[in-house]
Amino acid sequence: MNEIAPKPGIKGIVKKLGDVRETSLLMIIILCAVILTFTNEFFFTTANLQTVLGSISINGILTIGMIVVMITGGLDLSVGSVMCMSMAFAAQAILSGVPPLLACLIGIAASALSGLLIGLVVTKLKLSHFIVTLCFMGIYRGVVYVMTAGKSISLVSTLKDMPKLAFLGSGYIGSYIPFTFVIFALLAVAADLYARRSTRMRKLYYTGSNELAAGHSGIDTDRVKIGACVACSTFAGVAGIIYMSKYSGVSTSAGSGLEMTALSAAVIGGVSMNGGKGTVAGGLLGLLFIVLIQDAMNLFSVQAFWQDLIRYVIVLLAVILDVVQETARKKKNS
């Protein structure tokens, strides 16, 4: 009775693609880009496109982590702080003479541990991701303040002797493409494929879709959720290292607010706040969309006061669209 008639052939594939959030989002992005190209002379210039690619890279790595946690039905508000803590650790290590590669690994390891702690608190004490990560957002930011005594760390002179580390954040491939973007793109493709194909990620989807049922299917949901928290913080740690290299130092406020960008991107990209739904590609297209809107507002000199307002109205619209689609689907099936 509830069966939907099968739609074979090319028409069916087109229909199916139309149902997927990624497709519609990509269409909108392309449309925006085309309109911008014709309405603003600065949009399609090397400098501007490099800015877009650059700003999507660090945010993008954070967003991948956020998507992973959201698939399990959680979220992580501490990613900005963890990112900052990662660089604080790495920078301190570099300044005290630790080889750069090892220093970066220390930073990333510190992030992974911070994720482990979040995961343990969330699962073992059965607290919500929201409240736990909200607290850790403050706690990890506090750790940074304590470590740095509230002062920025400059690595400008140090990085001159470390060409490889400097290249990580500010190098170009073929003199046009930012190296950070290459790293991000590789991570993004790998993460998307991994999310679609791997057993481990499938378990994340099961857990997010119905935690109880996942437990009954013999999946250790606590382990899955802890793993997702660790992965998220690790991505934040990696983003931090790149950030440190790009800006040649650490400011104590680095990364604050980025958790909201990552979260909004994921939501616009169709990653469900309830878990179990969404793809890495979708979330990252969501980010691309946000970055594009931001860029457009800059190019048309929209006052900074307006920018947040417009961005969050867009997020709200995306959420409303989700609910409307969901209700329509359920109605069709009831």
Add this chain to the structure above:
Amino acid sequence: MNALELKGISKSFGRNQVLFGVDFALRPGEIHAIMGENGAGKSTLMNIVYGNLKPDGGEIYINGQKTAINHVLDAQNLGICFVHQEIALCQDATVAENIFMSQIGRGGKYNLKTLAAKAKEILDPLSSKPIDPYEIVERLPISSQQVVEIAKAISNNCRILILDEPTSSLSGAEAEALHQMIHRLRENGIGIIYISHRMSDIFEQCDRVSVLRDGHMVATYNVSEVSVQQLVNDMAGREVDMLYPEKAADLHREESNVVLDVRGLEDAAGKFHEINFRLYQGEVLGFAGLLGAGRSEIMKGIVGLRKLKGGEVLFQGKNIVGMRTKDIFDSGLVMLPEDRKKQGLFLDMNIRQNTVATYLSEITKNGIIDRKKERELTQSRIERMNIRCVGSDQIVRSLSGGNQQKVLVAKTLAKKPEIVIMDEPTRGVDVGAKAEIHRLLRDLTHDGVSVILVSSELNEVIGMCDRVELIDGSGTIVKEVLGDEINSDTIMYYISDAYRYEQLNREVSINE
């Protein structure tokens, strides 16, 4: 004059027509059952009467007057009350507040004392165990919550009462109390529409019965003039033999055939005590008990989903108590959970993803899912379980209840287990799907699989099981029956308080 009359009601959702010119009449002071397979259109029809849905065509008459019901409020003003199968109460509020919720909203202030007194008047005749109107709903057992739900429905000048599977979560005594209450309401001239799958409810409680099939009203009978077989045939539209598959012919219950040995299992929360039993290869072992007796809890204890205080479970020569559920499942002891939507299925994922959830390690190579294997496995399960779907990509939420249950069974059986524990495998499933699940269950034993079947449906236990463990209200096994002893009288005697009561009397007389 009829209290309610429906003429030619039709309804479609998109291109999908679910009701085709349905006629139905309810007299005041009768209990009128509506039967039908899942998806026959019962819920849709009731939702139209209750104003939740608008019909595409047809007419509704209340007391002979043509009426339009555009909204739930219209229905309520006409004295139509609906008790849903699922409980929808404010869990944090008191019983009294829940019952008079619709009245509380108006005016802002209310006096809990007055409400409680009024609530008590409604509640007392409903339930043998008095329910405290000041109690917070969350603290009540499900069966009492159901009573509150009914009290809430009839508190508002009720003329037509719709009950959707009201006894599905009630124990025998509670169902009995409910039925007494319904009969009292009937004497007051209230017309009652009673939706149920239980034949005993229909034959013992109802005056007339109407059968819906695929959106058509097939027939209406006086209950006294119709047979079970006739109703089953009407519902299914074909001859379904309600016969169960043949039981195991030659079971060797010997030491060497024991596949599971449970000794002295004790629940940490005290829901069951001193559970001892053995499961032999190739048999279907039933667990019967009234609702809340602790059947499901025992099963959860065995597979590591519940904390134990003591006891051991020997499987494949080792004690599995304390092992992780995942490892127990992996080693070949799997369980079909009781509540398919909450504990069983990933409703927003597709059939394929659901089916392989318990089978991931077998289709994984280097951490990556082998899509070909995944498809093949799912396809074979869809065929074996006869799941009616568009394809393995269909989202499980969009399947009918019976087909969802089949997906759950497929999911549980995806990996070939040695022992399967099935907790209420046919709850809320239509007759056809039920027979298919029974056949599959018996087929499993032919392949050497051993099955533990937990069911609150006595007929199912009697029809399917080679041996039955009987659990009474205190959470202990009071008796084991096999062969001819597996009949409703014997089982009922032990699982109800009758046996315990007589024992107690005997002890008292000895002491005297």
